[in-house]
Amino acid sequence: MIVADKKPIDEVIETIKDYEKILLLGCNECVTVCEAGGKKEVEVLASALRMYFLNNGKKVSIEEKTLERQCDHEYLEEIRDVIDQYDAVLSLACGVGVQFTADKYLSTPVLPGVNTCFLGATEKRGVWTERCQACGKCILASTGGICPVSRCAKRVMNGPCGGSTNGKCELGPDTDCAWQLIINRLEAMGKMDEYEKLSPLKDWATDRAGGPRTVEREDIQS
Amino acid sequence: MQFKNKVESGEFAILAEIEPPKGVDTTVMVENAQRVKGVVDAFIVPEMSNAVMRMSSLGGSLLLNSKGMESVMQVCCRDRNRLALQGDILAACASGVKNIIAVKGVDPGNGDHHQTRAVYDISLSELLNTMQLFQEGKDMAGINLKGSPEIFVGSNITMTATGSLLDKELEELRSKVDSGTDYFVTPPVFDMQSVNSFLKKVDLSKTHIIPTVLLLKSLGMARYISKVMPHVKIPDSVIKRLQEAPDKARECTRISMDMIETLKSEGFSGVNVSTIGWENKLPEILGVFAD
Numbered sequence: 001m002i003v004a005d006k007k008p009i010d011e012v013i014e015t016i017k018d019y020e021k022i023l024l025l026g027c028n029e030c031v032t033v034c035e036a037g038g039k040k041e042v043e044v045l046a047s048a049l050r051m052y053f054l055n056n057g058k059k060v061s062i063e064e065k066t067l068e069r070q071c072d073h074e075y076l077e078e079i080r081d082v083i084d085q086y087d088a089v090l091s092l093a094c095g096v097g098v099q100f101t102a103d104k105y106l107s108t109p110v111l112p113g114v115n116t117c118f119l120g121a122t123e124k125r126g127v128w129t130e131r132c133q134a135c136g137k138c139i140l141a142s143t144g145g146i147c148p149v150s151r152c153a154k155r156v157m158n159g160p161c162g163g164s165t166n167g168k169c170e171l172g173p174d175t176d177c178a179w180q181l182i183i184n185r186l187e188a189m190g191k192m193d194e195y196e197k198l199s200p201l202k203d204w205a206t207d208r209a210g211g212p213r214t215v216e217r218e219d220i221q222s
Numbered sequence: 223m224q225f226k227n228k229v230e231s232g233e234f235a236i237l238a239e240i241e242p243p244k245g246v247d248t249t250v251m252v253e254n255a256q257r258v259k260g261v262v263d264a265f266i267v268p269e270m271s272n273a274v275m276r277m278s279s280l281g282g283s284l285l286l287n288s289k290g291m292e293s294v295m296q297v298c299c300r301d302r303n304r305l306a307l308q309g310d311i312l313a314a315c316a317s318g319v320k321n322i323i324a325v326k327g328v329d330p331g332n333g334d335h336h337q338t339r340a341v342y343d344i345s346l347s348e349l350l351n352t353m354q355l356f357q358e359g360k361d362m363a364g365i366n367l368k369g370s371p372e373i374f375v376g377s378n379i380t381m382t383a384t385g386s387l388l389d390k391e392l393e394e395l396r397s398k399v400d401s402g403t404d405y406f407v408t409p410p411v412f413d414m415q416s417v418n419s420f421l422k423k424v425d426l427s428k429t430h431i432i433p434t435v436l437l438l439k440s441l442g443m444a445r446y447i448s449k450v451m452p453h454v455k456i457p458d459s460v461i462k463r464l465q466e467a468p469d470k471a472r473e474c475t476r477i478s479m480d481m482i483e484t485l486k487s488e489g490f491s492g493v494n495v496s497t498i499g500w501e502n503k504l505p506e507i508l509g510v511f512a513d
């Protein structure tokens with residue numbers, strides 16, 4: 001999923017301080033799972049903001065709504081009838097949701113309420129880790145199912161760099177060396193011969209090297 | 223510092239582009255430059271133009287300097303992060319490069335290594351600010367330098383914009399001047415008509431503009447440029463002149479020579495002659511300037 005983190009409240013206040021009628025818009029997908037922008041976070045942030053503006057003698061109306069998804073035309077249409085009632089939308093969706101909402105409602109400022117961080121997984125409640133960089137050409141089949149693109153600091157493709165120590169990355173003892181993890185797993189699977197195969201030069205054209213990307217599937221387009 | 227002195231004293235400066243080789247054989251590069259050594263004030267060494275891998279501008283610039291020729295090193299944010307950019311600029315300045323021009327750089331998708339990642343860690347304006355900082359004795363992190371360089375800083379500007387695009391271009395010009403840009407090199411210019419609107423707003427005695435004169439190689443090239451480079455305007459009169467000329471190669475050279483004369487009489491600070499691969503034509507194009 002897309003992992004996001006709450007923006008500091010001071011930053012949120014700074015971005016919305018010039019507006020009087022604000023729609024706080026949550027999203028039921030990834031940001032709900034990572035507890036940054038779902039219905040619950042919308043409620044908590046709305047209360048905090050109301051309290052702040054009340055204490056500061058500023059009349060600001062903050063209304064709450066959480067859509068099934070903000071990255072889908074269908075669900076974003078749900079606010080078409082009400083969008084003109086607001087001076088701005090504070091979206092707690094990821095950057096995709098913010099932009100999709102902004103695309104659709106051209107004259108309404110749509111402001112981000114979270115920092116979109118990475119594609120990752122929930123380790124345990126309150127801890128998420130990066131697992132994928134969406135490079136557009138998955139190599140997990142040859143790296144024991146562990147991604148050196150997203151998990152190795154240097155993105156090296158053929159075994160660890162010289163900084164790998166006791167299974168930890170040279171960044172420090174808190175970071176596993178991705179290549180140690182890869183080797184451990186290849187060993188466990190009895191596939192160390194995979195490790196000996198040189199992987200070719202990485203083609204970054206499918207990453208951001210070729211500019212903004214599009215996936216087109218003619219077979220399912222209507 | 224011949225280039226800087228000329229620009230600052232109001233004399234017409236002559237720059238020429240010299241591409242470094244794709245390889246280590248620099249014979250042709252050096253020979254082409256040496257043929258016009260006394261005429262050209264400084265050679266612009268492109269930084270892997272069109273994202274085609276070749277010797278870096280730093281290497282090419284140092285090579286020309288070592289042969290007694292002045293160079294203008296190009297830097298761009300495409301291939302280097304802030305560490306590498308700063309390190310290379312210091313290396314260049316400490317080794318005698320005095321002129322640096324910061325350019326946008328073509329995306330790798332258009333080059334011959336399209337699988338590479340572009341860097342763009344910092345923007346062009348931040349790079350210009352960095353060179354200003356360097357001259358004040360600091361690096362990008364605000365740490366003091368041990369010996370600060372003196373750099374004659376250039377950048378690019380387009381003169382053919384009109385309407386609101388022209389306003390944007392003028393705004394960019396102002397902000398680059400504020401960031402310490404001493405002179406501007408423009409894309410190829412083929413007539414004065416296309417740059418009229420720009421010249422009405424810019425005082426050439428105060429802003430040093432150095433237009434590029436591009437050697438056309440054929441009628442086909444002229445047509446191609448008109449089609450794919452919207453900011454380069456080739457007037458019909460130039461196309462017609464080429465169509466009617468019995469000796470087209472000679473006419474291409476004459477068009478460049480005439481344009482240089484025009485730019486000089488219009489009060490520009492200089493000219494940048496670009497021959498993209500035909501540097502052996504430089505002596506002919508610049509012949510009139512030889513003593």
Ligand code: SF4
Pocket residue numbers: 151152153154155156159160161162163164165168169170171176177178179180
């Ligand atoms: S120590 Fe391992 S994870 Fe860290 S940079 Fe080196 S190879 Fe990559």
